Amino acid sequence: MKPSQSGEPEALAERTEALHLLPGWFRRPTPLLWREMRSHCVPAHWRYHEVRECLRQAAHEVSTEEAERRNLILRNPIPDNDHSTLRTLICAYQTMLPGEKAKSHRHSPHAMRVILESRGAYSIVDGHKHPMESGDIVLTPGGCWHGHGHEGSEQAFWLDGLDVPLTHLLEPMFYEPHPDQWERVAQETTHSPMRFAWAETMAALDRAEADPTGHFGTTITLPTPMMPTVTLKVCRWPANWANRPYRHTANTVYVVMRGSGRSEVGELEVDWSFGDTFVAPAWSRISHHASEDSVICAISDEQLMRWTRYYRVEDLGHGGAPLTISQTNEANLRG
Template sequence: MTSFDARSVAEIDNLDDLYSVFDDLSVEGGWYRRAPALWPEPLRNFLPYVWRYAEMKAVLDAAGRLVDHEMADRRNLTLTNPVEGNGYATVRSLVAAYQLIRPGEVAPAHHHTPAALRIILEGRGTYTVVDGDRVEMRPGDVLLTPSWAWHEHSAVGPDDCYWVDILDVPLVHLLEPMFFEKYPAGVQEDPRDIDTSPIAFRWEDSLACLAAETAAPEHGMAEREIELGSPAMPTIALHVQELGAGFESPTRRTTANSIFTVIEGSGETIVDGERLTWERGDIIAVPAWRPYQHIVSEPARMVRASDEPVFSVLGLLRSEKV
């Protein structure tokens, strides 16, 4: 930084010389900006995208032969939105990944400030231990790992287990309170085996709650919908949606970012004019304020993870029919 001479500035008689002082002081004039700071509606930054489970599973299977837990705590595939300049996030504030654990393996314990959740796709005999509670991970279940909770995973059954991870890591990156620590002993000692837990939303319970719903949600994006938790975590809301064959939703947009995991069925989602076809296990990224519509071919159930709680508490949550 060059030394500031107030007398020289006082003698400036043209804007070009004044703007050269701005550069030296690392400031900008409100009347003279290189790029606008305000705009009429959210920008189209992150891209609509679909990741196909059949492709991701094949890659994970290859990694299962080549990558063990000595090489990495977790064998997962991060779903990086292909927008230029992005190196990590799936949508602005959330990241999703596919993960595989094989029989006999243990993913050792650690904790971190980002909140996480697991949506189980297939495989039995796999458990997660969260702050000392050992819970089985079954297909269709959604399991939570709150911020700073110790957690590990182990496969004691005969099946490879595949699931989807969703975390608020990009939000923590932005806000900067990132902390991460490995468990000193590797795994948590003497875990308690439990079946019912606030961190575990069982698929059979979700189905029963969906069946009990007598009215479609007001937004019309599904025929039936339930919320897991209220919200599930401070930064992530979870909704399980049911959509029958032939269902066509209205077109809506929201300031919240959404990641859909397809548990059952097939169809397509049109996001800002782009058609994304999907089937069981696929993941769909719907960025903020992009109009989207679901068109269903085979009866479908999806888990929608969104950052609605963040926008809601800040008074920035908007949604409208287009």
Template structure:
């Protein structure tokens, strides 16, 4: 039987052959058939290659201190160990949109001043005596402090103290890089000039009054540091009055005091107290969320997989993966969390569910 006769006898084979020839033809003109890829582009529910994961601080701390012997802050520019999601290794991603890492600064070191398009936050894990300087304010770093470095804000870090200091860094660099809009700049001076005392921005903007003439609307918080010693009592008050969400515990949202919006246009953060014995109800949302343990111990089940956590541990819940928190220790627990929820909300695509 000839090839032509075979094709006539098998019309489906003939159609497939014709389609493939057509696809090859248009490929040379940088065209592609949407009907062949549509199901992968428009899915019934969110799909992510990211996986739930947990990093135990006890182990990370050992590796961080080893890094202090291996490379100086000056050589590294920023001595950071990247928290890489196992679902997408080698991409420096903890979620599809966010970078996260643990940074170390040793006594006597300076992480020199620079600025970049990506916004950054710090959540202080361990150690005392270090500072971060942002836009002219030199802020001391204490356990649980939430420090903001907004888009293009000059910043540097230093440790005039006597012990190593470590903190969690989270940046929106993968959002910036998605738009291919990354810029960075280094300064001739290692340290920026500071003209605002420690805590100035919090006292100036976050105490119920504002400097006269301050713009009514801004897309980022003017506060540099939300100190843990001022945030924790608010959680305690919520617990005392019974304002406890069945999924999240007694939770507050770090807010821009100018308009009540998120602290950054791309990233938003919460601090939650989970009372002793707390067993949370299931929750999921489209923002992949990075958690850091400020106090206590417990277990979070993410997509059916349990992750036991304790002080300063970091774990991640990928987008639209159901999770529940449970406190297993002898006291309350406090969880810090950060995600790209503000970016999703501004686009009208954020969703939550059980």
């Protein structure tokens, strides 16, 4: 570096530091730009039968009065991380006992639930009470009052997904407990825009066409207009189906709603079965193989990545040519 008119480089460095300025030509341990996407998170897998046993124990040791939400968070196993499952998403397994109620509250983050085992549980969202039965996917968009209860006879289990890490990053976090603790039910309904019933999801998959790229299998996208940061897809993978390996710039959580198989995410091999959750950080290599007829819920930030025009897909199959940036942008414009 050549000396400036105001003195030696050291003097300039001291002056800029005092003014809270950082010269852009200084070398730094972490550069501002790099050649290709990389995620701080790593692929990970949580086995439902192991988590379920922990929740069964917790149900008898921790009340909903103590915890409000009796859940176990899926923490990505990286240093200095105490909550995030992926960069923009947090997931947790939750349980309720028959007769319990979880107090109503509302918050900025958008939330959804994949109901794994439930007969008689319900959710109240802005006064509308609807069922939460096995196989259902239910929504609680940010800002909506919501609480839960259980009128059945067996312990209920489900998986929650929220965009809490994204909200932390952008900083518009607000939380408010309901002034009456439990929100009053204004209407009871089985058909709600906040609930995707299992039977309706299966019927939609029956009508859907197979993914022409071979990456994703037969897939439907559930409409979430009030939750623009979260994408919900349900995939059907028949026995012995295998995809064309790919990677994309969406952080993705996979929840096994039915079936079993094996997936490779980056260097992690995952043997999955009912209720398991595994995650693919953005730009990880992803390949799947279904051992039996399987249904998977994929929770991601894809539509957020598309809206920002950051979404990109690369085919990693045998003989497949990667998409170029221009092709990816054209795909973004098409939706």
